[in-house]
Amino acid sequence: MDKLALASRLATIALVALAGTAFAQAPDLLACTGPFAREADEAALIKAFGAANVQRARIEIGEGEKAAGAILFPKDKKRRLELIWRDGKTRRGPSTIYIRQGSAWAVAGPAGERLAIGSALAAVEAANGKPFSILGFDWDYSGTAADWQGGKLEKAFGGCRLTIRFGYPKDADAKALDRLSGDKEFSSADPDMRLVKPTAYEILLSWPD
Structure with missing residues (x-):
C-alpha cells in the first residue's frame, strides 16, 4: 500500500471514529422511519447501528411480562433503546420502541x-x-x-x-x-x-x- 492510499485509509477511519463520538454526545431523534419503520427488521438495525450495538433480548413490557426484542447500545445508558418485535421468530416489524430512564434519545x-x-x-x-x-x-x-x-x-x-x-x-x-x-x-x-x-x-x- 503506497503512502497516499494509506493516508486516505487512515483519514476514513478517523472520520468514522469522529462520527461515532458525535453520536455518543448527541443521540438522535427517534422516529418511525428507517430502521424503525413498520416493516424493518433486525438486519436494518444492524446496518444502521452496527452488529456490536444490537443485542437480542427479552424485553420487559409490564406486569412481569417479556417479549422478544432488541436492545441498541446495551452498554451505553445514554444511547440505549429497547424495542419489541411484532414477529419475534423472524425478528421483523418493530411493535413498540422504548426510551427509558437514563437514555438521551x-x-x-x-x-x-x-x-x-x-x-x-x-x-x-x-x-x-x-x-x-x-x-x-x-x-x-x-x-x-x-x-x-x-x-x-x-x-x-x-x-x-x-x-x-x-x-x-x-x-x-x-x-x-x-x-x-x-x-x-x-x-x-x-x-x-x-x-x-x-x-x-x-x-x-x-x-x-
Whole structure:
C-alpha cells in the first residue's frame, strides 16, 4: 500500500471514529422511519447501528411480562433503546420502541419540540396544543398519558402512537398526590397535577397491530 492510499485509509477511519463520538454526545431523534419503520427488521438495525450495538433480548413490557426484542447500545445508558418485535421468530416489524430512564434519545413534537426523559408535563401539554388525559399514580399504569384528546401529539408520528409515562418528584405535595392516585383518568390541566409537577420517565412509539 503506497503512502497516499494509506493516508486516505487512515483519514476514513478517523472520520468514522469522529462520527461515532458525535453520536455518543448527541443521540438522535427517534422516529418511525428507517430502521424503525413498520416493516424493518433486525438486519436494518444492524446496518444502521452496527452488529456490536444490537443485542437480542427479552424485553420487559409490564406486569412481569417479556417479549422478544432488541436492545441498541446495551452498554451505553445514554444511547440505549429497547424495542419489541411484532414477529419475534423472524425478528421483523418493530411493535413498540422504548426510551427509558437514563437514555438521551428524544422524539420531536409537531413544532420541533424535543420531548425526552425529564420533560415536564407542562412542556408536553404545550406540544400537544391542549390538555390531555393522564392516568393516576401509584399503580401498574401509573402516570401514563392515556388520551391526547385530539391534540397535536395524537397524529404527529407518521402512523406510530406516542405514549409518555410520567413520574413525580420525591418532594411532591403529598395531599395532591393522594388525590391523583389510582386507576382513574385526570386532566393534565388539573390543579393537583400542576402542583405535583410530573416529568416523563418513559417514552414509547408504537406501531398499531
